[in-house]
């Protein structure tokens with residue numbers, strides 16, 4: 001089963017007011033419960049990898065001829081979250097490529113370590129954010145895709161992700177579903193993220 005073919009994962013972290021999110025989430029690892037040595041270790045590995053990924057992504061966006069002379073807005077953490085969540089359902093070479101792309105070293109980190117690290121990052125951000133941030137991760141799955149229950153459980157538990165079933169062959173309908181989700185999560189600030197979906201791409 002090729003999960004990447006029919007699953008879309010969207011992660012949004014919106015900064016509504018003065019709150020700062022981005023690379024710095026999870027920097028206060030020191031206050032972490034010291035009884036869980038391994039999870040503290042994984043958390044700092046994941047945080048370091050996210051930072052590395054953010055620089056790589058920035059360099060590659062900045063090098064793109066289309067972005068010359070323009071400001072670049074992006075949320076590296078959202079991209080990391082979406083790809084890490086996608087990795088939950090990936091196996092074999094796809095999984096290795098996602099890990100490599102995300103700068104996770106599989107010598108030190110398993111998928112479970114990564115899941116737990118993101119879970120504690122999310123929990124920490126929620127506590128610190130005083131509602132100035134709104135974040136959401138959504139998984140849009142093709143109707144034909146029958147995910148393993150563990151896949152959905154992990155997404156819900158570690159990535160706080162909502163799951164939606166969509167019919168990607170009905171492109172404007174699925175675009176509406178995605179747009180409605182994004183509009184709601186961003187309190188109307190972003191109301192049309194996707195115009196229409198090319199069924200060939202899903």
Ligand SMILES: *[C@@H]1O[C@H](CO)[C@@H](O)[C@H](O)[C@H]1NC(C)=O
Pocket residue numbers: 038
């Ligand atoms: C912590 O990590 C070490 C080495 O990776 C492993 O042998 C050990 O079982 C882990 N402990 C827990 C509680 O997961």
Ligand SMILES: *[C@@H]1O[C@H](CO)[C@@H](O)[C@H](O)[C@H]1NC(C)=O
Pocket residue numbers: 105106107108
């Ligand atoms: C992962 O860590 C090991 C041990 O520190 C290192 O030898 C290896 O080069 C690392 N892999 C990557 C892709 O950075």
